[in-house]
Amino acid sequence: xxxxxxxxxxxxxxxxxxxxxxxxxxxxxxxxxxxxxxxxxxxxxxxxxxxxxxxxxxxxxxxxxxxxxxxxxxxxxxxxxxxxxxxxxxxxxxxxxxxxxxxxxxxxxxxxxxxxxxxxxxxxxxxxxxxxxxxxxxxxxxxxxxxxxxxxxxxxxxxxxxxxxxxxxxxxxxxxxxxxxxxxxxxxxxxxxxxxxxxxxxxxxxxxxxxxxxxxxxxxxxxxxxxxxxxxxxxxxxxxxxxxxxxxxxxxxxxxxxxxxxxxxxxxxxxxxxxxxxxxxxxxx
Amino acid sequence: xxxxxxxxxxxxxxxxxxxxxxxxxxxxxxxxxxxxxxxxxxxxxxxxxxxxxxxxxxxxxxxxxxxxxxxxxxxxxxxxxxxxxxxxxxxxxxxxxxxxxxxxxxxxxxxxxxxxxxxxxxxxxxxxxxxxxxxxxxxxxxxxxxxxxxxxxxxxxxxxxxxxxxxxxxxxxxxxxxxxxxxxxxxxxxxxxxxxxxxxxxxxxxxxxxxxxxxxxxxxxxxxxxxxxxxxxxxxxxxxxxxxxxxxxxxxxxxxxxxxxxxxxxxxxxxxxxxxxxxxxxxxxxxxxxxxxxx
Amino acid sequence: xxxxxxxxxxxxxxxxxxxxxxxxxxxxxxxxxxxxxxxxxxxxxxxxxxxxxxxxxxxxxxxxxxxxxxxxxxxxxxxxxxxxxxxxxxxxxxxxxxxxxxxxxxxxxxxxxxxxxxxxxxxxxxxxxxxxxxxxxxxxxxxxxxxxxxxxxxxxxxxxxxxxxxxxxxxxxxxxxxxxxxxxxxxxxxxxxxxxxxxxxxxxxxxxxxxxxxxxxxxxxxxxxxxxxxxxxxxxxxxxxxxxxxxxxxxxx
Numbered sequence: 001x002x003x004x005x006x007x008x009x010x011x012x013x014x015x016x017x018x019x020x021x022x023x024x025x026x027x028x029x030x031x032x033x034x035x036x037x038x039x040x041x042x043x044x045x046x047x048x049x050x051x052x053x054x055x056x057x058x059x060x061x062x063x064x065x066x067x068x069x070x071x072x073x074x075x076x077x078x079x080x081x082x083x084x085x086x087x088x089x090x091x092x093x094x095x096x097x098x099x100x101x102x103x104x105x106x107x108x109x110x111x112x113x114x115x116x117x118x119x120x121x122x123x124x125x126x127x128x129x130x131x132x133x134x135x136x137x138x139x140x141x142x143x144x145x146x147x148x149x150x151x152x153x154x155x156x157x158x159x160x161x162x163x164x165x166x167x168x169x170x171x172x173x174x175x176x177x178x179x180x181x182x183x184x185x186x187x188x189x190x191x192x193x194x195x196x197x198x199x200x201x202x203x204x205x206x207x208x209x210x211x212x213x214x215x216x217x218x219x220x221x222x223x224x225x226x227x228x229x230x231x232x233x234x235x236x237x238x239x240x241x242x243x244x245x246x247x248x249x250x251x252x253x254x255x256x257x258x259x260x261x262x263x264x265x266x267x268x269x270x271x272x273x274x275x276x277x278x279x280x281x282x283x284x285x
Numbered sequence: 286x287x288x289x290x291x292x293x294x295x296x297x298x299x300x301x302x303x304x305x306x307x308x309x310x311x312x313x314x315x316x317x318x319x320x321x322x323x324x325x326x327x328x329x330x331x332x333x334x335x336x337x338x339x340x341x342x343x344x345x346x347x348x349x350x351x352x353x354x355x356x357x358x359x360x361x362x363x364x365x366x367x368x369x370x371x372x373x374x375x376x377x378x379x380x381x382x383x384x385x386x387x388x389x390x391x392x393x394x395x396x397x398x399x400x401x402x403x404x405x406x407x408x409x410x411x412x413x414x415x416x417x418x419x420x421x422x423x424x425x426x427x428x429x430x431x432x433x434x435x436x437x438x439x440x441x442x443x444x445x446x447x448x449x450x451x452x453x454x455x456x457x458x459x460x461x462x463x464x465x466x467x468x469x470x471x472x473x474x475x476x477x478x479x480x481x482x483x484x485x486x487x488x489x490x491x492x493x494x495x496x497x498x499x500x501x502x503x504x505x506x507x508x509x510x511x512x513x514x515x516x517x518x519x520x521x522x523x524x525x526x527x528x529x530x531x532x533x534x535x536x537x538x539x540x541x542x543x544x545x546x547x548x549x550x551x552x553x554x555x556x557x558x559x560x561x562x563x564x565x566x567x568x569x570x571x572x573x574x575x576x577x578x579x580x
Numbered sequence: 581x582x583x584x585x586x587x588x589x590x591x592x593x594x595x596x597x598x599x600x601x602x603x604x605x606x607x608x609x610x611x612x613x614x615x616x617x618x619x620x621x622x623x624x625x626x627x628x629x630x631x632x633x634x635x636x637x638x639x640x641x642x643x644x645x646x647x648x649x650x651x652x653x654x655x656x657x658x659x660x661x662x663x664x665x666x667x668x669x670x671x672x673x674x675x676x677x678x679x680x681x682x683x684x685x686x687x688x689x690x691x692x693x694x695x696x697x698x699x700x701x702x703x704x705x706x707x708x709x710x711x712x713x714x715x716x717x718x719x720x721x722x723x724x725x726x727x728x729x730x731x732x733x734x735x736x737x738x739x740x741x742x743x744x745x746x747x748x749x750x751x752x753x754x755x756x757x758x759x760x761x762x763x764x765x766x767x768x769x770x771x772x773x774x775x776x777x778x779x780x781x782x783x784x785x786x787x788x789x790x791x792x793x794x795x796x797x798x799x800x801x802x803x804x805x806x807x808x809x810x811x812x813x814x815x816x817x818x819x820x821x822x823x824x825x826x827x828x829x830x831x832x833x
Contacts, residue, residue, distance in 0.1 A: 009472035013382055019374035020383065023446075024394045026439055030401065033413050081305050088303035092296050094640045104566070105307025111493070111562040112313060112555065113500025114403075115527040119551045122534070123316040144309050151306070164677035168739070171633060172690035172746050173667025175292040182689065183679055198400070205402025208502035208527070212534050234404040234503075241408050242507060251412065258405045269400045273393050288695070289663055 034259045041256025050220045055239075056246050060257055062222055066135075066230030067204055067264070069223045070214055073139020074146055074203045079196055081143075082150030089151070090158040091180055110148035114208040117145045121213035136226045138214015142203040149202060153195015157188040190279050194272045201268035205261060207234040217243075233261045317555055320540075321548035324348065333549065339513040339524075341533065341543045348546045350553065352515050356523035357557075359516055360430055360509060361499045364437035368498070369491055371438070372445030376490075379446075380453040381475055399443035403503040410436040410508030424520045426510060431519045433509035437498045445494035452486020453479060485572035489565045496561035500554060502527035526554050586611040586780040587632065587669075587750055592646035594627060596639070601627050604646075605806045607799055609750070614772060614781045616791035616812065619801035620827070625784045628801065629752050632782065633669040634662050650750070667694060670748030674755045676735035678727035678742075683719050686727045686738060690746040705745055713741035714771050733764025740771065751775065753783040757790065769794050788828055792816050800824050 045059055052058030085102070093099045121141030131137040161184050169179040207215075215235040223230045240254045241247065324333065328348050336349015375395065379388050414435065415427025456479050464474040480487070510522020511532065530547050537543040587609040594602035602624045609615050617625040630636045631644060634655060648655050655665050667690075678686050687706040696702060706723075710716040715737040719730070727738055736756060743751060753772070757765040772781060772794045785791050791798050792812060799809035800819075808815060808824045819825045 005470050005473065009470045012472045016374050016378040016382060019371050020378040020391055022371060023375055023398060023442060024391065027394055027398050027401070030406070030409050030439075033409065034405065081302055084299055084302040085306060088296075088299035092299055093303075098300070101307055102303050105304075105310045107566055108559060108562050109306050109310050111496050111500070111558045112310075113502065113527060113558055115500070115502040115530050116313065116317070116551050116555050119320075119530065119534075119548060120313045120316050123320050123548070124312065127539075147306060147309075162677070164673060164675065165679060167635065167638070167671075167673065168677045168679070168742070169689070169693070170638070171635065171666050171671035171673075172693065172743065173663055174690070174693035175288050175663050177292045177295040178288070178693040182693065187680055201400055205400070205404070207402070207404040208531055211531060234402055237404050237408055238503065238507065241411060254408065254412070258408055261402055262405060265400055265402055266397060269397060270393075273396065277389075289661055292663075 031262065034255055034262055037252065038255030038257075038259035041252040042259065046256060047260070051218065054246075055218060056250050056253075060231075060233065060236060060253075060260065062219060062231040063233045063236045063257065064260070065222050066215065066232045067234075067261075069135045069226075069230060070138050070142060070210065070232060071200055071204050073135050073226065074142040075196065075200055077140055077143025078146040078150045078199065082147050082196075082199075083154045083192060085147075085151045086154035086158055087180060087185075090155050091176070091184065106148050106151055109144070110152075112145075114145065114206055117141050117209040118212055121209060126213055131227065133212070133214060133216060133229045134227045135214060135223055135230055138210040138230075138232075139226075141209045141213045142206060145206070145209055146199040146203045149199035150196055153198065154188070154192045157191025157195065158184065160191060161187045190275065194276045194279070197268050197272040197275075201265045201272070204268070205234055205265045207232075207238055211235060211238075233257060233264070237261065314555070317548055317552045321545060321550075321552045323540075324542060324545040324549045327542055333546075334553075337515065339529070341537070341546060346542060348542070350526070350529075350550060352513050353524055353526050353529050353550065354553065355515055356430075356509070356513075357499055357505075357525035357527075357554075359519075360433050360437060360505060360523060360525050361495055363430060363434035363519060364441055364498050365491070365495050367434065367438035368441035368445055368494060372442045372490070372494060373449050373487060375442070375446045376449035376453055376487075377475060377480070380450050381471070381479065395443050395446050398439065399447070401439075403440065403501060404507075406436050406439060407503040407505075407507030410504065415508070422520060426522060428508055428510040429520050429522045430509065430516055433505050433523070433525075434519075436504045436508050437501060440501055440504065441494040441498045444497050445490045448490035448493060449483070449487045452483035452490065455486075456482045485568050489569045492561050492565040492568070496558050496565070499525075499561070500527060500558050502531050506531045526550050530554075584610050587648075587650050587782075589628075589631070590647040590649070592628075592631065592644065592648060594624075594631060594636070594645075595643040597641045601804050602631075603805045607806065607809055609780055609782055610797070611780050612776060612778065613796040614776045614783060614794055616795035616798045617782065617784045617801060618786070618788060618791050618798060618827075619807075621786065623801040624804040625801045626754055629754055629782060629784050632750070632752055633666050633671055635666075635671065637662060667746050668748055669750045669752060670743035670746065671752045672736070672740050672743050672754065672756045675759050676732055676739050678730070678735050678738055680726065680728055682724045683727045683730070683738060684723040687742050687745045690742060694746055709741040709745040710738075712744050712775070713737045714767065714774075715741060731764070733760050733767060736760060736764070736768060737771065740768075740775075744775075748779070750780045750782065753781065755784050755786065758786070765790075788816075800827060802827070 047059060048061050049059035050062050089099065089102065121137055125131050125137035125140050126133060165183050165187060166179055169183045210232055214230060215232040216229045217239055219229060219231055237254055237257050240250050333348055333350060335351050336347060337351050338347035338349045339352060340347040379391055383391060410432050411428065414432050418432060419427035460478055460482060461474055464478045505525040506528040509525060509528060511524050511528060512522040513524040516523050530550050534547055537547055585608045588607060590606050592602060592605040593600065605628060617629060619625050631648060636642050644656055653660065679689065684706055687709050688702050691702050691705055707716065710719060715734060718734060730738060757768045769790065775781060795812045798812045798815045800807045802823065808819060808821050816828055
């Protein structure tokens with residue numbers, strides 16, 4: 001009887017383990033195809049030249065620069081607002097109606113589909129605020145989309161700061177704001193940075209929100225002002241793979257661009273993951 | 286007294302900034318309605334939601350999105366069929382069975398899955414999976430409901446897995462020990478104690494995962510085939526709601542009927558995900574895990 | 581009122597929501613004396629201590645009744661500024677809690693937040709405070725190293741120096757030696773005796789020998805009530821109440 005029950009357990013655990021492994025296998029398959037088929041496209045020229053011959057040759061420099069500019073704009077919007085929101089929620093607010101409303105807003109903002117952010121950005125930033133298709137409009141759209149991630153990460157980082165720090169500071173006659181600025185924020189800083197990198201990596205890979213707000217099909221110019229329209233890596237992949245005139249002949253460029261995007265996004269994630277595990281080890285001591 | 290006054294001002298400042306998120310959410314709703322509701326001058330709500338034909342550029346145009354809604358629902362359910370069991374099983378494996386060393390490797394893998402740009406997954410579905418399943422199942426096109434669902438499942442798994450894992454992990458040890466002490470095996474304890482105790486968290490995870498799948502754009506835009514018709518089998522191409530918006534916005538003249546119709550689709554999509562989130566919020570608050578009392 | 585009384589509470593009641601944690605506590609704290617608060621855990625002695633610099637204000641849903649006077653001012657009067665109050669009534673916590681900053685910055689912190697900008701003055705006060713807390717010789721060569729690298733006992737003396745830097749009139753100590761080894765504890769106790777010539781000290785401790793060694797007066801708490809308060813040598817030798825005698829002789833419970 002016991003033996004049978006243990007046999008069931010062994011089989012069941014086998015299934016659970018297989019499920020866990022399957023995720024890794026799926027991830028590896030995708031990465032493998034992007035690597036094996038995109039590797040040949042990667043060259044110095046690919047990374048440093050604009051596209052040529054109706055985007056059937058040349059490089060992706062404007063896309064890389066465009067994605068970087070959009071990311072900078074995004075972080076400029078979401079980091080200050082996100083950190084300030086988290087400070088209010090974690091340091092000042094007591095449980096009450098206002099906090100519930102704020103949290104409702106954040107939770108639902110996190111669930112809004114990316115294409116709806118795109119629609120909103122188009123209607124509000126591009127048209128009403130007259131920004132047109134630009135880094136500003138695209139970055140603002142990505143910024144509000146990233147906001148919940150930054151708020152969540154910052155709150156977690158603030159929560160990890162021991163209360164004894166706050167008490168010690170207050171007991172010395174520091175005001176709350178002095179305590180937050182000089183003790184709490186410095187201690188929470190690494191956690192906030194980790195969260196911001198994660199949020200930013202998500203923004204870097206998004207396509208739908210920038211399709212009609214920041215990114216364009218083709219522009220040979222590198223971004224000069226925040227009211228410029230740009231090319232972006234994710235949108236470039238989409239364009240080459242669906243709307244290009246030579247979908248089959250530019251396959252290697254598509255894989256190559258995808259590979260660059262993956263490296264960029266995974267690089268940011270790995271940096272954040274490593275930073276976080278280092279911090280956790282430090283806290284344990 | 287001066288710095289104490291600064292303190293009050295600073296607090297009010299932070300409150301104002303904290304209200305930004307809810308303000309943006311309201312703004313999003315307002316703009317969706319401003320740009321979407323005018324479509325109702327041309328067509329009734331019933332015709333819009335239940336109309337079977339989506340020919341936005343014909344003259345006269347048809348703006349029935351029933352096939353699109355059905356496309357979204359089918360793709361989401363099919364992806365849920367794959368992602369829910371896999372996500373929960375992975376979560377249980379990570380929280381209960383895997384050694385800390387293995388967990389430390391698998392968890393970042395799940396996080397990397399979550400961070401994979403959707404356009405890359407859509408591209409993968411288009412360039413690698415489509416020809417593969419076309420041959421495997423001997424079907425005319427590889428861009429279809431099955432392909433999109435498979436790709437969406439990949440995107441939903443990390444959400445389902447990480448939230449479920451938190452829920453499973455926070456089941457009190459005392460509860461598990463009580464079960465072990467009665468002679469239950471580890472697996473029996475998982476099935477009869479751990480999973481029931483973390484059910485509310487798992488439900489929240491599933492709803493948020495599905496919510497992410499129904500709102501996802503690039504994957505369904507690239508891999509679902511894009512035919513605005515009511516699907517007859519899982520190998521039929523479909524055109525889910527987000528794909529329609531993304532594909533047609535470029536060609537819809539500003540403030541035309543078509544433009545308003547696409548924003549109205551945005552409203553439908555927003556309402557879908559909003560309801561999903563409210564349910565998730567309700568479950569996680571109503572059935573909050575309170576130690577041993579949650580069984 | 582006796583002019584020697586630095587601080588006192590009159591009929592102080594304390595509530596966490598519906599739960600009353602302190603009942604009708606009246607104690608006088610005499611200037612430049614050490615008063616020990618003793619009693620079994622959960623008796624309310626720490627809660628009481630945190631009423632004296634309004635540290636409990638940080639907890640939502642609390643209510644304080646009665647009078648709590650510092651000199652001739654009720655500290656719970658709405659006109660009182662809690663920030664300046666806490667500068668006058670300093671606090672040392674149970675576990676050493678230095679900031680993750682350098683040793684120098686830990687001490688300088690309180691000066692800077694209280695508006696002192698003059699560098700020479702800051703340096704001078706840092707040195708003075710570290711000397712007062714009897715830790716100067718151990719740290720004078722490593723002022724720019726992280727305070728987290730100090731031993732537990734050194735950290736606690738650093739925290740005392742940090743509290744002294746802003747020149748408080750009253751120092752509250754919440755079991756300051758409970759996390760330390762006997763040698764470090766002895767150093768803290770010696771320090772308390774020295775400091776009491778300039779400061780009014782109120783110390784919570786669960787260690788009766790410690791109370792007997794360092795304090796001039798002792799107050800015994802039980803179940804949120806003040807049972808007895810008297811000069812330490814009297815309370816420990818001839819307590820008026822049997823409950824007190826049972827506790828200090830270890831026949832409790």
